[in-house]
Amino acid sequence: MFEKLSDGLQNAIASLRKAVVVDKKTVREFVKEVQKALISADVNVNLVLEISKKIEEKALLEKPPGLLDRKEFIIKITYDELTSLLGKGEKISIKKGDKILLVGIQGSGKTTTAAKLAKYYNKKGFKVGLICADTFRPGAYTQLMQLAEEINIPFYGDPNEKNAINIIKKGLEILKDKDIIIIDSEGRNKLDTDLMNEINRIYKEIKPEHVLLVLDGTMGQLAGEQAEAFKKSCNITGVILTKLEGTAKGGGAISACKSTNAKVYFIGVGEHIDDLEEFNAERFVSKILGFGDIEGLLEKAQEMEIKEETVNRIMKGKFTLNDLYYQIQEIKKLGTLSKIVEMLPTGGIKIPKEVLEMQDEKLKIYKYIMDSMTKKEKENPEIIDSKRVKRIAAGSGRKEEDVYELLRTYKMMKRYIKIVTDERKIAGLMKKLGIGKI
Ligand code: GDP
Ligand code: MG
Secondary structure, three states: HHHHHHHHHHHHHHHHHHHOOOOOHOOOOOOOHHHHHHHHOOOOOHHHHHHHHHHHHHHHHOOOOOOHHHHHHHHHHHHHHHHHHHHOOOOOOOOOOEEOOOOOOOOOOHHHHHHHHHHHHHHOOOOEEEEEEEOOOOOOHHHHHHHHHHHHOEEEOOOOOOOOHHHHHHHHOOOOOOOEEEEEEEEOOOOOOHHHHHHHHHHHOOOEEEEEEEEEHHHOOOOHHHHHHHHHOOOOOOEEEEEEHOOOHHHHHHHHHHHOOOOOOEEEEEOOOOOOEOHHHHHHHHHOOOOOOOOHHHHHHHHHHOOOHHHHHHOOOOOOHHHHHOHHHHHHHHOHHHHHHHHHHOOOOOOOOOHHHOHHHHHHHHHHHHHOOOOHHOHHHOOOOOOHHHHHHHHOOOOOHHHHHHHHHHHHHHHHHHOOOOOOHHHHHHHHOOOOOO
């Protein structure tokens, strides 16, 4: 996700770091690379120029504050400018008793997002109810009902009732013991007055605390125009951008919404029900710049009841084969390795593909192999020579090749996890820059 943008920005930072002197030319080259990355993410050209101007102006003229050297200062300016481009500090505040109405055109992802949101808030400890108020599209009722069943969320809808307001009122009555109600509404093929009228009618009668516009993020900066149109005709309080996992235009979609003053609160990053993330510009920028999302990692760990110790061990690079063995389950709970790695502060260092793409199946095989190792071998894999490999392979019923592969993967992971958490290089810099918490 956001790979192109992220690669472009991280390359820009890497070249800046390598520069011998920081002069006008260095800054210009840095800014050019940042521009290229932003434009390839479909960020509006005027916005890109605005940002580059600010970075360029401040980079050489202002005095770096505190302990920062000139290069770190330029990274910090870039971080600040990017977060404000994407909507710094905007967070949705949901409380008990709130009603969330989802609006948007057909196919944008409303129904799917309704279920994702229900699960998201349910996991946070809220009692959630879902209402299907889409009387326009046949099949809308069944679609949401099935999703609700899948995630075990109370649901109300009535396929025979044609008046959405009657359905919502009845649903609110039936689900009145719930903390949050999420209402899925109708969409049309395009923005039209019928759709706006319907949304306004529901809004006036039901007075939802939140009206979230669901927009297909693959539109890139065009999302801004849709947000603007909806803002003009009805009372939207924020935006959810969907389908961002498969598009290079995510940056454009987010920044365009921000520039029309529509706050992006969530992003949809896949078809699965868990593929929803609360959007936070600071964390997002930190991640795409390669500084990781430590908060996100800890949050995720907490959600899944993973011991903070496990996270700390990973962060500190204390990752012995023995740890891999005992904590394999724990780590797997965190999601695929690539998701973990995305959240780690890599500071522009590339993680090898083999590590990123390690599958559960592979981990299982590794586990069998490790079962045939002695405690000493697991703690100190360096002692494993060809003789030991033979024994381990025979004991675990796997090929010697598999054992070598495990050792290689282990070494690679250890090296990279160590690099990414190198106190001096990354954590220290993050602390100095005031980015994230570590
Ligand atoms: P609605 O018409 O606005 O209610 O849209 P739906 O919820 O029915 O979604 C339309 C299509 O978009 C479905 O195939 C969804 O699976 C898909 N979809 C929704 N959100 C996402 C997302 O974040 N990523 C991807 N890849 N697909 C999504
Ligand atoms: Mg729908």
